[in-house]
Amino acid sequence: MSQSLIHARGLTKKFGDFTAVNGIDFDVVKGESFGLLGPNGAGKSTAMRMIGATSQRTSGELTILDKDPEKFGPQIRAHLGVVPQQDNLDTQLSVTENLYIYGRYFGLNRKFLKGKIEELLAFAQLEEKRNAKVESLSGGMKRRLTIARALVSEPEILMLDEPTTGLDPQARHILWDRLFRLKEDGVTLLITTHFMDEAEQLCDRLVVMDKGSIMAEGSPAQLIKDYSTKEVLEVRFGSERNSQMANDLRQLCERIEELPDRILMYTEDGEELLERVYKKGFHPKTSLVRRSSLEDVFLRLTGRTLVD
Amino acid sequence: MSSFQVRQGSLNIVDATKVAARGALFVTEARFRSMLKWVWLIISIAIANPVLYLISIGLGLGSYIDQNAGSAGVDGVSYLTFLAPALLATAAIQGALDESVYPTLEGFKWNKTFFSMNATPLSGNHIAMGVFFNSLIRTVFTAIFYWLVMLAFGVLESPRAWLAIFTAVMAGAAFGALMQALAGLLENENVFFTIIDRFIIMPLFLFSGTFYPLTNMPIFLQWIGWISPLWHATELGRWLTYGSEISTTMLFVHFIFLNSILIFGLFASRRIFTRRLGK
Numbered sequence: 001m002s003q004s005l006i007h008a009r010g011l012t013k014k015f016g017d018f019t020a021v022n023g024i025d026f027d028v029v030k031g032e033s034f035g036l037l038g039p040n041g042a043g044k045s046t047a048m049r050m051i052g053a054t055s056q057r058t059s060g061e062l063t064i065l066d067k068d069p070e071k072f073g074p075q076i077r078a079h080l081g082v083v084p085q086q087d088n089l090d091t092q093l094s095v096t097e098n099l100y101i102y103g104r105y106f107g108l109n110r111k112f113l114k115g116k117i118e119e120l121l122a123f124a125q126l127e128e129k130r131n132a133k134v135e136s137l138s139g140g141m142k143r144r145l146t147i148a149r150a151l152v153s154e155p156e157i158l159m160l161d162e163p164t165t166g167l168d169p170q171a172r173h174i175l176w177d178r179l180f181r182l183k184e185d186g187v188t189l190l191i192t193t194h195f196m197d198e199a200e201q202l203c204d205r206l207v208v209m210d211k212g213s214i215m216a217e218g219s220p221a222q223l224i225k226d227y228s229t230k231e232v233l234e235v236r237f238g239s240e241r242n243s244q245m246a247n248d249l250r251q252l253c254e255r256i257e258e259l260p261d262r263i264l265m266y267t268e269d270g271e272e273l274l275e276r277v278y279k280k281g282f283h284p285k286t287s288l289v290r291r292s293s294l295e296d297v298f299l300r301l302t303g304r305t306l307v308d
Numbered sequence: 309m310s311s312f313q314v315r316q317g318s319l320n321i322v323d324a325t326k327v328a329a330r331g332a333l334f335v336t337e338a339r340f341r342s343m344l345k346w347v348w349l350i351i352s353i354a355i356a357n358p359v360l361y362l363i364s365i366g367l368g369l370g371s372y373i374d375q376n377a378g379s380a381g382v383d384g385v386s387y388l389t390f391l392a393p394a395l396l397a398t399a400a401i402q403g404a405l406d407e408s409v410y411p412t413l414e415g416f417k418w419n420k421t422f423f424s425m426n427a428t429p430l431s432g433n434h435i436a437m438g439v440f441f442n443s444l445i446r447t448v449f450t451a452i453f454y455w456l457v458m459l460a461f462g463v464l465e466s467p468r469a470w471l472a473i474f475t476a477v478m479a480g481a482a483f484g485a486l487m488q489a490l491a492g493l494l495e496n497e498n499v500f501f502t503i504i505d506r507f508i509i510m511p512l513f514l515f516s517g518t519f520y521p522l523t524n525m526p527i528f529l530q531w532i533g534w535i536s537p538l539w540h541a542t543e544l545g546r547w548l549t550y551g552s553e554i555s556t557t558m559l560f561v562h563f564i565f566l567n568s569i570l571i572f573g574l575f576a577s578r579r580i581f582t583r584r585l586g587k
Contacts (some may be wrong), residue, residue, distance in 0.1 A: 052427060054423075054426055054427060054585065054586060055586060055587065056586065073431070074324050074327065074328060074429040074430070074431055075324045075429070077427060077428055077429050078318060078322045078323075078324040078327065078428075078429040079318040079319060079322065080427070082424075082427035084420075084423065084424070084427070086420065088419055088420040088421055088423055088424040089419070089421075089424070090338070090342065090419065090421050090424075091419055092342045092345050093341060093342060093345075097341060101334075101337065101338040101341065102424070102428070104334045104337060104338065105327070105331075105334050105335075105338075105425055105428035105429070105430050106318075106322045106327065106428055106429060107322065107323050107324075107326040107327040107330065107331075107334070107429070108321065108322070112321070149424075153318045153321065153322050153428075154315055154316055154317050154318050154321060155318050156317060156318055156319060185315060186315075
């Protein structure tokens, strides 16, 4: 088997006249955690469904585990663990039963599943909920169960579509911790997200997608280095004055982005820049110095924010 | 810290060939577990349905009809005996629909569980057949129960009456498979139940020679019986339970009709499920 578990060249998916994924190229190697970052509608989920060997591509090359999903869908799916954007657990059944029947779909025997289910319940911190009906679980618990379910077959590749959307901060951190452990165990992860912090936390390497195309590729640190400055100064003058002030501030730094509620000023040293802003006689209502993030990379590449 | 004791990896533990061969049974197993959550309701319906119908219509209305019909009876037998095979087939059809239509809507729309199944080595064919097999279990169970109640009511006159279980199941399977395919096409289910109940099930129930011979109907309404699996199964059931007169040709027609619908329904379900999952 070649090094690259997923290999895509010119991968395209059209629905009628609409091009959801427009000729994307990427490779995912064994053991890495690879991310697709982009806003809603960027084509991430469509790409995931093609890689998940359930939706066929319109054109381009795609191999998963060296196989073409058009010809070997079931054989590929046998080695994938899929966590869809929307939980699709069997709500009539209990937590344990959900894990059990899913294992059966992979043809796993009862004896193996008995031990495996205990392991997964511990991993998902759902031991006390083992006999509870899925209906009664919280959003975070359902999400963890969906992830545990995807791991029942010990997949070569775990695919997570927006794993923490809709979860509260605490539930997100528990989930990130679980995913981080999987990464340490050498499981190859493929993640889509529109949260930059999630991408920064979980991905070794990622592509930034917008409108079906890949805008940039690299590690989070490399992307920030390539497309942004080290620090960002955020200033607010009130929504009416922001756009007027943006013109005056432009000369003080490398680059400026004007958002409806604030102005972002890109610089290597945020504190120093803020001092210069005050010296020029500008007095923002609020100011904040922070490090550049993938959000800034996305803004630079597309002129838009990730979350509208 | 490692989360798992020994990771063998799917390449060593998952056998896609085994799933390809037995996938439909894995889906059946899952559907059966879901169905067990309602087992008491299912048993209650299986008992209450025949008992209530046979008493109220068969005995109640029947005694009135029998008085007027005199010694000739209806089709040569008591009204209860005449009616029972039709109700048997109706119950089998209803049982089949419960376990094929609802799970299909649930799987595609309400919980999207079919999509989670399709993310495994299972394919649309396995899912369609698994849902069908489970509905067949429910149908057989319902038909056997109904038949036992008929036995208790003393309406099984022929020694081959037990074969009526199979013809009723055949009707349930055929109708269930057809409606499963239709449910698989549905993007929006809101009006579906109204349409099925009021414009399909109810007319079929009333116009399939259930309560009186189909030939009592004006000729321009008899076609409803002809396209209805219920009528074909009822005719076979009457022949089997009390030996109503029927030509050999018609026996074949009924048999072939029901099995053609079954084969068409299964074929359509498999195709429709596979297509919808691959969108």
